[in-house]
Amino acid sequence: MKKQFIAGNWKMNLTMGEARSLAEKLCDESDNSDAVVDIGVFPAFVFLRDVCEILRGSKVYVGAQNMYLEKSGAFTGEVSGAMLRDVGCTHVIIGHSERRTIFRETNSMINSKLKAALSCGLKPIFCVGEKQEERDAERTNEVVGNQLSEGLAGLTSEQANELTIAYEPVWAIGTGKTATPEQANEVHSFIRNTIKSKYENDTAQCIRIQYGGSVNAENADNLLGQPEIDGALVGGASLEPGSFLDIVSAAVRLS
Ligand code: PEP
Numbered sequence: 001m002k003k004q005f006i007a008g009n010w011k012m013n014l015t016m017g018e019a020r021s022l023a024e025k026l027c028d029e030s031d032n033s034d035a036v037v038d039i040g041v042f043p044a045f046v047f048l049r050d051v052c053e054i055l056r057g058s059k060v061y062v063g064a065q066n067m068y069l070e071k072s073g074a075f076t077g078e079v080s081g082a083m084l085r086d087v088g089c090t091h092v093i094i095g096h097s098e099r100r101t102i103f104r105e106t107n108s109m110i111n112s113k114l115k116a117a118l119s120c121g122l123k124p125i126f127c128v129g130e131k132q133e134e135r136d137a138e139r140t141n142e143v144v145g146n147q148l149s150e151g152l153a154g155l156t157s158e159q160a161n162e163l164t165i166a167y168e169p170v171w172a173i174g175t176g177k178t179a180t181p182e183q184a185n186e187v188h189s190f191i192r193n194t195i196k197s198k199y200e201n202d203t204a205q206c207i208r209i210q211y212g213g214s215v216n217a218e219n220a221d222n223l224l225g226q227p228e229i230d231g232a233l234v235g236g237a238s239l240e241p242g243s244f245l246d247i248v249s250a251a252v253r254l255s
Pocket of ligand 1: 212
């Protein structure tokens with residue numbers, strides 16, 4: 001059985017003091033979980049260096065919520081993968097639905113970002129997921145299938161093995177509306193079969209597929225208990241050490 005991976009996307013939240021204090025609490029209290037569950041936090045860029053320092057030597061991974069696709073140069077306001085590595089990040093979220101929707105990131109940009117992240121040794125969490133109207137029109141598999149095929153274009157199986165995929169139905173993000181465990185499991189199974197048809201079976205089995213969308217301490221057991229769900233990408237509930245660690249505990253119980 002794969003280790004579950006519980007990741008907290010802090011988004012554009014917290015002050016430096018709050019980010020440091022949350023990282024310190026996670027550092028103190030996550031010690032018993034790390035053997036069976038992987039844990040990661042994804043603070044805003046400006047907090048990364050401090051959070052990396054606090055969590056250095058712990059088993060909690062630190063990553064960024066985004067990066068740019070070029071290595072360096074005149075790209076005002078952007079941050080490269082090498083810069084993220086330089087401050088201690090091991091992971092990066094690529095293609096979050098807020099990046100796709102608000103910042104107009106396309107599958108092709110996301111593909112370039114995945115390649116840029118992998119080329120400098122970052123492990124991406126690659127996000128996919130359909131909007132409400134796409135689900136209502138029964139287009140979930142078509143939309144997620146396109147995000148996968150265009151996002152993964154040109155990636156070798158060695159590169160694909162470095163990825164975590166997060167299935168995040170857009171209608172469930174920050175809305176309090178969660179996919180049922182069965183709905184989530186069904187799309188996870190579709191994602192795994194798509195990976196299997198593109199790469200070898202080993203890659204499909206080794207890639208972890210997280211569910212994201214209003215995961216909290218109450219629904220974590222049911223979601224994480226599904227056979228195709230290998231972890232969670234958590235937004236709102238990751239801003240409180242108690243609720244985030246309760247989700248980690250659910251993953252530990254199910255391991
Ligand atoms: C997310 O931002 O990836 C997310 C899943 O947010 P929330 O848990 O708040 O729905």
